[in-house]
Amino acid sequence: MFKSAATKIAHNTTLPALGGNKDLRPLQDLITLEKNVLTSLQKLSIDFTKASEALxxxxxxxxxxxxxxxxxxxxxxxxxxxxxxxxATREHTIRDHLKQxxxxxxxxxxxxxxxKATLARADSAEKKLNxxxxxxxxxxQQTDxxxxxxxxxRGMDGEIMNEEAALGDFKRTSARALMGLKFGGLMEACETGCVVARVGRVAVAEISEAATTPGMARAIYLGHQRSQALVAEVExxxxxxxxxxxxxxSDPNNPGANPSQYGGYDAPPRLDYPQQDFAPQGGFTQPPLGGDDAGYSYTNLGGGISMQNTGMTGMTGMELGM
Incomplete structure (x- = not known):
């Protein structure tokens, strides 16, 4: 019972001085903060769903x-x-790695x-023997x-040496796995977000801003099939x-297939959605891309930096310090 209580105290970041190895405090803080991230993501997902349903x-x-x-x-x-x-589900697995x-x-x-306790007993036994x-x-009997x-x-010295080496390897394997989950999950979420945002903007562009003549009925809406098509496109x-x-x-048989700027790995995926694929129907025109999107082509995201839109048109590589 006391051991269980000591473990709970050691895992409690609000009572850092009452028990546990202080060297483990950064790890325990990380586990706790990852739980905060998990809880925040779950709450954001629920709140976003509620707001969407209210819409x-x-x-x-x-x-x-x-x-x-x-x-x-x-x-x-x-x-x-x-x-x-x-x-948020990925965060569960991330925390499991850290807990291990x-x-x-x-x-x-x-x-x-x-x-340490055995060493103290051995010192006492040696003094008694002397x-x-x-x-x-x-x-x-005392000699024995x-x-x-x-x-x-000596046996514990060997165990400690072996476990320290194995634990170092385990930490690196776990760090690779948990950070792969974090970045892989982030990419998965961001790609989904890009799809949702891209198609969603096309959907709202179908809302007519044409003025209605007082006393007259609003123009008949004929975009049901278009909305269904956009939903199907997202799915x-x-x-x-x-x-x-x-x-x-990278493919060792074709090393030139992957760009070197990504360390030998494939370039990040591009979300190329040609404008004509989502051209609004019903006589409405899609609003121009604004903000950071203005003037950029989504089909060139992975192909390096273009001189266009950089304000450096006509500059040579030497002038750019290349």
Missing amino acids: RAWGVGEGEDLGDILGASTTILAYWSGALGAY IRTREEALDELKRRR KMGAEHKNLA VLNQLQAQI QRVSEIVFSALPPP
Whole structure:
């Protein structure tokens, strides 16, 4: 019972001075903070879903066009909520990796404490043996006790040395795995977010801003099939996104196939959505890309830096310091 209580105290970041190995404090802080990330992602996913559903409910009472388009937008946004939830699930596994490291660290720490206690017993046994004369009746027994304790110490020294080496390897294997989950999950979520945002912007471009003549009915909305097509497009593109913890290695038989700037790995995936694929229907024109998107081509994201839009048109490589 006391050991269990001590373990709980050691794992509690609010009571850092009451127990546990202080060297493990950074690891315990990391485990706790990753839990905060997990909880935040779960809450954000739930809140995003609730807000999206409220958007649909509001649109239903605002006309056939808003009811359809905002309803489709809610369905599209659900994929982003799902991506956040999936990323939160990755955090569970990330924390499991960290907890496994902590468990082995604590086991090694316990082994070192046992060695320290055994060493103290051996010192006491040696002092007691030194006080015995050659004719003492317990001399042989005490000598045997000392030899056993020294043998235990040598055995624990070997265990500690082996476990320290194995633990170092285990930490690196675990770090590779958990960071692969973190970055792979982030890429999975971001790719989903790009699909949702890209198609979602096209969906809302279907909302007409044409002024309605007072006393006249609003123009008939005929975009139901278009909204359904956009929702289906998101579903298809999201289904094609595959989680990968690590990038695929380069092909040794074709080393030039992968760009060197990515360290021998494939370039990051590009989300090339030609404008004509999502051209708004019904006589409305798609608003121009704004902000950071203005003037950039989405089909050139992976092909290096273009002189266009850099403000350096006409400069040579020497002038750029290349």
